[in-house]
């Protein structure tokens with residue numbers, strides 16, 4: 001079976017869910033999976049690289065993406081790996097093309113399926129804002145891919161068989177000099193299991209309090225937004241869902257006062273369950289919705305929020 005190298009991201013001593021999904025995808029394709037971690041806390045987090053046969057912890061500072069990519073590519077070459085995958089997170093999207101370049105490969109990005117047939121890897125990836133699904137096969141010596149978040153089950157296999165120290169990451173050509181945490185500590189819309197999104201149908205930015213209230217009632221939900229309200233300055237771009245915003249695929253996506261333009265659908269239509277609330281029964285969002293409520297958001301959202309709170313309170 002081919003060896004697959006997985007770039008594993010971590011925070012606060014734990015492997016991030018997106019990387020557990022990448023490990024799950026790799027493990028489904030091969031039982032020879034090498035997890036590569038770097039940065040502060042990597043050693044502690046390595047124990048959570050579920051499904052990996054081995055975790056390699058790179059040494060040195062990990063502040064240079066090109067140097068990290070070089071070090072990961074070296075792990076892939078040294079282990080005779082036939083594939084490299086990373087989650088299509090900001091870091092993964094930054095790193096994976098560099099790794100691919102180091103391996104003289106090409107990158108298959110944002111894949112929703114990843115399968116192996118011996119040393120041959122085939123992926124599926126959405127094209128044209130999700131209107132088409134392309135099947136692609138890598139002919140490169142090392143197949144390189146980023147995997148869409150929430151498209152693969154996170155690995156729940158045991159942690160790595162062994163944890164080893166890898167080479168030190170060099171200085172590189174570019175250095176990350178600082179990261180600022182965004183205010184509020186709200187759940188990232190791309191990572192939340194539940195997303196409650198509002199659109200222009202909310203009429204005023206102040207009315208987003210209703211969207212926030214419903215999200216808060218769930219407890220694990222993030223607030224999302226259409227581009228119309230982001231462009232209007234009602235909501236930050238970090239909440240925008242769609243072609244020019246974030247791609248989300250939560251367990252539950254609730255679209256409120258959002259018409260369902262193709263560019264919005266591109267970012268959310270692979271969500272597991274979609275609920276649409278819109279007063280226009282002909283709104284395109286209903287074509288992708290599993291459950292549709294035709295009516296006024298200003299009546300429905302408060303009632304829904306109260307009901308969610310009641311159910312939560314009953315445990």
Ligand SMILES: Cc1cc2nc3c(=O)[nH]c(=O)nc-3n(C[C@H](O)[C@H](O)[C@H](O)COP(=O)(O)OP(=O)(O)OC[C@H]3O[C@@H](n4cnc5c(N)ncnc54)[C@H](O)[C@@H]3O)c2cc1C
Pocket residue numbers: 198199200201202225226227228229240241242243244245246256257258259260261262263264267277278279280283295296297298
């Ligand atoms: C290149 C490009 C990239 C784009 N990228 C994105 C993107 O990433 N994300 C994105 O979202 N859009 C994107 N767009 C914009 C997209 O085409 C739409 O313009 C946008 O999604 C519309 O936002 P909306 O649904 O909030 O507003 P509208 O289309 O105005 O829809 C508002 C909806 O609210 C409903 N409504 C009104 N009042 C109520 C009420 N009281 N209760 C319930 N429903 C009500 C209406 O029936 C309507 O369906 C992009 C466009 C282009 C050209």
